[in-house]
Amino acid sequence: MSVLVLVIQLVLCVFSLFLVAVVLLQSGKSAGLAGDIAGGAETFLGKAKAKSYEGKLKKLTKVAAIGIMVLAIALVLIQVYVLPHQSTPPPVSPGTEAVDDVSADEQAAE
Numbered sequence: 001m002s003v004l005v006l007v008i009q010l011v012l013c014v015f016s017l018f019l020v021a022v023v024l025l026q027s028g029k030s031a032g033l034a035g036d037i038a039g040g041a042e043t044f045l046g047k048a049k050a051k052s053y054e055g056k057l058k059k060l061t062k063v064a065a066i067g068i069m070v071l072a073i074a075l076v077l078i079q080v081y082v083l084p085h086q087s088t089p090p091p092v093s094p095g096t097e098a099v100d101d102v103s104a105d106e107q108a109a110e
Helices: 002-025 032-037 039-045 053-086 104-109
Strands: none
């Protein structure tokens, strides 16, 4: 199961780097006052924007963000609920005590 955790962590790193790259490729939205005045043309011409380069980057940003969220939640659930149950030590039968590691030098000192 630790191999699955390693694979999820690697895919999560790839998605994170991809999200950073996609966000950095997008252009800024700081058009200022001119963008507010010309906003009416944006709604009319906005239909073709989904097919443009910016539209594709927006879609890829959403896909990468959702992928990161899903992978992060899956990783936490696996680490919290699945892995601890696999690494539990066997129960100690009644009447047996745990043996302490005591070196010969410590026994001689007593």
